[in-house]
Amino acid sequence: MAVEWGDGVLLTGPLRSVMLPPIADRFVAGESIDGAVARVRALDDAGVASIVNLLGEHYDDPEDARADTEEYLRLLERLPATEPPATISVKPSQLGLDIGEDAFRDNLARIVEVAAAADTFVWLDMEDHEATDATIRAYEALAREYDGGVGVCLQANLRRTPDDVTRLADTGGKIRLVKGAYDEPAAIAYRDGMAVEEAYRHLLHRLFTDATVGIAVATHDEALIEYALELGDQYDRESEFQMLMGVREDRQRELAATETVYQYVPYGSAWASYFYRRIRERRENLRFALRAVVDAYSPV
Numbered sequence: 001m002a003v004e005w006g007d008g009v010l011l012t013g014p015l016r017s018v019m020l021p022p023i024a025d026r027f028v029a030g031e032s033i034d035g036a037v038a039r040v041r042a043l044d045d046a047g048v049a050s051i052v053n054l055l056g057e058h059y060d061d062p063e064d065a066r067a068d069t070e071e072y073l074r075l076l077e078r079l080p081a082t083e084p085p086a087t088i089s090v091k092p093s094q095l096g097l098d099i100g101e102d103a104f105r106d107n108l109a110r111i112v113e114v115a116a117a118a119d120t121f122v123w124l125d126m127e128d129h130e131a132t133d134a135t136i137r138a139y140e141a142l143a144r145e146y147d148g149g150v151g152v153c154l155q156a157n158l159r160r161t162p163d164d165v166t167r168l169a170d171t172g173g174k175i176r177l178v179k180g181a182y183d184e185p186a187a188i189a190y191r192d193g194m195a196v197e198e199a200y201r202h203l204l205h206r207l208f209t210d211a212t213v214g215i216a217v218a219t220h221d222e223a224l225i226e227y228a229l230e231l232g233d234q235y236d237r238e239s240e241f242q243m244l245m246g247v248r249e250d251r252q253r254e255l256a257a258t259e260t261v262y263q264y265v266p267y268g269s270a271w272a273s274y275f276y277r278r279i280r281e282r283r284e285n286l287r288f289a290l291r292a293v294v295d296a297y298s299p300v
C-alpha cells in the first residue's frame with residue numbers, strides 16, 4: 001500500500017507495479033535506481049543538485065521496511081559524484097515507524113551510517129502529525145552522532161513548529177522548511193493558505209536571525225523565495241533552495257545561477273500515488289501530462 005504526502009491518497013495492487021508511462025515521468029525519475037542516477041547526472045549538468053527519494057510509505061510489514069532500507073543502501077553505492085553532492089530523503093513510515101519507533105530507528109541508523117561513510121547527507125521527510133515527535137527525536141540523535149550529516153523537514157502549517165524551531169535551532173544539521181502537505185485538524189494546524197504563508201515567513205525569519213542550524217527553503221512560492229533571498233542578503237547567511245521534480249523547473253535552473261538549488265527526485269514502482277498528488281495540486285499538470293502522452297504516441 002502507498003500513501004502520498006498527505007490527504008490519504010491510497011493506492012494498492014497493480015497500479016504500484018505497472019511501467020512508468022510518459023504521463024508520470026515529468027514528476028518521477030523512473031522505476032529503478034538507473035532512472036534516478038540518470039536524473040542526478042542531468043541535473044548536475046544544469047547546475048542543480050539532487051535529493052533522491054525512493055517512493056514508498058506506511059509499511060506495516062517489517063520486510064517491506066527492510067527491503068526499502070536495502071534499496072537505499074544500493075542507491076548510496078550508485079549515486080554519481082556531483083557538485084554539490086547528491087543527498088537522499090527518507091520517509092519514517094517507509095523505514096518502519098508504523099511498526100514501531102525501534103524498527104524505524106534501526107533501519108535509519110543503517111542508512112545514515114553508510115551515507116556518512118560516503119559523505120552523503122540524509123534528509124528525513126516529515127509525515128503527518130502523529131509522526132512528528134518520533135521524527136524529531138531521530139533527527140536530534142543522529143545530528144549529534146553524525147555532526148550534522150542529517151536534516152529534518154518542519155511544516156509551517158503546524159501550530160507546534162515555532163517550538164520545534166526553538167528546540168532544533170542550534171543542532172548541527174539542517175531544517176527544511178515546507179508549508180506542509182498533510183490535511184491536519186484545525187486544533188493543531190493552520191488550514192488557511194494565508195495563515196500558512198504568514199507562519200512560513202515568521203519561521204524563516206527566525207531561522208535566519210535566531211538559529212545556527214542550516215536552512216533549506218523548500219517551496220515553489222515566489223513570494224517566499226524572494227523573502228528568503230532578502231533575508232540571506234540582509235543577515236549575510238547561507239541557505240539552500242529546494243523544489244520538486246517537474247515543478248517550476250525553469251525557475252530552479254535560473255535560481256541555480258546564483259544560489260544552491262536542490263531538486264527532489266522521486267523514483268520507484270510506487271510512483272502512481274505521487275503522480276496523482278501532483279495532479280491534484282494543479283489541474284494544468286494534467287493537461288501537460290496528457291500532451292506528453294499524445295506527443296509520445298503520435299507518429300512523427
Ligand code: FDA
Nearest residue numbers: 125126153178179180181218219220221242243244264281
Ligand atoms: P504552493 O502550493 O502555494 O505553490 C506556490 C506556487 O508554486 C503555485 O502558485 C504554483 O505557481 C507553483 N506550484 C506549486 N505546486 C505546483 C505543481 N504541482 N505544479 C505546478 N506548479 C506548482 N511536505 C511535507 O509535509 N513533508 C515533507 O517532507 C515535504 N518535503 C518537501 C520537499 C521539497 C523539496 C518540497 C519542494 C516540498 C516538500 N513538501 C513536503 C511539500 C510542501 O509541504 C508543499 O505541499 C508543496 O511544496 C507545495 O507548497 P508550496 O510551498 O510550493 O506553495
